[in-house]
Amino acid sequence: MTPFGEKLRELREAxxxxxxxxxxxxxxxxAYLSALEHGHRGKPPWRFVQHTIAYFNIIWDEAxxxxxxxxxxxxxxxxxxxGLSSRATExxxxxxxxxxGLEPEDLAAMLAILEERKTKRKTG
Structure with missing residues (x-):
């Protein structure tokens, strides 16, 4: 499943x-929507995302x-x-x-590290 597909399913089911x-x-x-929700289709086109925002009446931060x-x-x-280090390639x-094979908590920890770095770059 992709992040967008998961959110689309959540909006639809809610x-x-x-x-x-x-x-x-x-x-x-x-079939297309099912594939999108299950991550068998790639990133949705910009127009599709905008249509989703309008259809579900999504505003501001949520959009x-x-x-x-x-x-x-x-x-x-x-x-x-x-051009990056060997560690980056590894x-x-x-x-x-x-x-x-990663557990959900492992994924969450890795994403938290990336978010922390992003925040540091913005404020630093």
């Missing part, structure tokens, strides 16, 4: 909207968050470590190989 109804309202197939989630929803990622390769 409002009691079926996959079939949402697909008809969006003018896409239910920004949905856009952010869409940008982070490519299920196949390429990490270019050329990290990218090990993460690619081992991400499937």
């Amino acid at each position: 409002r009691g909207i079926t996959l079939k109804t949402l697909a008809a309202d969006f003018g896409v197939s239910a 920004d968050e949905l856009n952010r989630l869409a940008q982070l929803s490519a299920p196949r990622v390429i990490v270019d470590t050329s 990290l990218a390769n090990r993460l690619a190989r081992e991400v499937k």
Whole structure:
């Protein structure tokens, strides 16, 4: 599942909207929406994200968050470590190989480290 797909399912289910109804309202197939929710489709197009924001009447910070989630929803990622240290290359390769076996708390801890670094860069 992708971050955007998870949020889309959450929005749809919270409002009691079926996959079939949402697909008809969006003018896409239910198979496409299902694939998007389950992470079998890549990052959604910008227009789709904007349509989702309008459809669910999402405003301000929540709309920004949905856009952010869409940008982070490519299920196949390429990490270019050329020009970086050997440790950066090792990290990218090990993460690619081992991400499937990580526990939710491990993922949360790694994401927290990245968020902390992002905050430090903004304030520093």
